[in-house]
Amino acid sequence: KAGVTQTPRYLIKTRGQQVTLSCSPISGHRSVSWYQQTPGQGLQFLFEYFSETQRNKGNFPGRFSGRQFSNSRSEMNVSTLELGDSALYLCASSLPEQYFGPGTRLTVT
Amino acid sequence: AQKVTQAQTEISVVEKEDVTLDCVYETRDTTYYLFWYKQPPSGELVFLIRRNSFDEQNEISGRYSWNFQKSTSSFNFTITASQVVDSAVYFCALSEAGGYQKVTFGTGTKLQVIP
Numbered sequence: 001k002a003g004v005t006q007t008p009r010y011l012i013k014t015r016g017q018q019v020t021l022s023c024s025p026i027s028g029h030r031s032v033s034w035y036q037q038t039p040g041q042g043l044q045f046l047f048e049y050f051s052e053t054q055r056n057k058g059n060f061p062g063r064f065s066g067r068q069f070s071n072s073r074s075e076m077n078v079s080t081l082e083l084g085d086s087a088l089y090l091c092a093s094s095l096p097e098q099y100f101g102p103g104t105r106l107t108v109t
Numbered sequence: 110a111q112k113v114t115q116a117q118t119e120i121s122v123v124e125k126e127d128v129t130l131d132c133v134y135e136t137r138d139t140t141y142y143l144f145w146y147k148q149p150p151s152g153e154l155v156f157l158i159r160r161n162s163f164d165e166q167n168e169i170s171g172r173y174s175w176n177f178q179k180s181t182s183s184f185n186f187t188i189t190a191s192q193v194v195d196s197a198v199y200f201c202a203l204s205e206a207g208g209y210q211k212v213t214f215g216t217g218t219k220l221q222v223i224p
Contacts, residue, residue: 033212035214042216042217043217048211088152090154092154097142097156097159098144099156100154100155100156101153
């Protein structure tokens with residue numbers, strides 16, 4: 001079975017721009033979660049989707065949003081980027097144990 | 110609120126030594142899951158083990174073993190005869206049961222195995 005894939009792997013954006021990250025879960029997995037990982041804050045839960053519905057949300061501002069499509073693929077969007085949004089964004093599909101993708105490294109300049 | 114504490118920030122051991130990574134958790138839920146993940150330098154988090162709150166049996170998988178004690182809210186991870194390939198950051202995590210995947214991670218323990 002193919003693992004979780006995330007695109008792009010690396011991204012450089014300018015402050016104020018917006019960005020969309022994509023995640024394809026393992027085939028058959030319907031739950032997709034997103035996390036932000038930074039050296040200072042560690043791994044923080046962003047949100048979780050199941051069957052196109054957001055079931056859980058972490059404590060992030062409204063600039064962070066997501067969605068899930070009928071094929072379980074998920075996208076995460078960050079609008080009005082700030083320098084502090086520079087991080088590794090990880091996507092996981094789950095069973096309940098979570099299988100993580102390689103992440104998207106976002107750098108905001 | 111859920112909380113996971115990994116008090117050991119960094120540990121260095123010489124190859125073939127045994128090492129235990131500590132994890133203490135807090136939750137008000139009576140049903141929950143505990144996990145350990147490994148994050149090697151490549152960055153991808155690798156699932157190691159899941160344990161639910163009703164199963165306090167210790168588990169051994171090769172050189173890895175886990176000790177779950179509800180009485181002390183701990184879920185410790187031991188690597189026996191450590192190898193250089195074990196060098197990574199290890200995360201303990203907790204989630205409520207019921208299918209909702211809001212997982213709380215500890216801050217991680219960086220393990221360096223010196224040859």
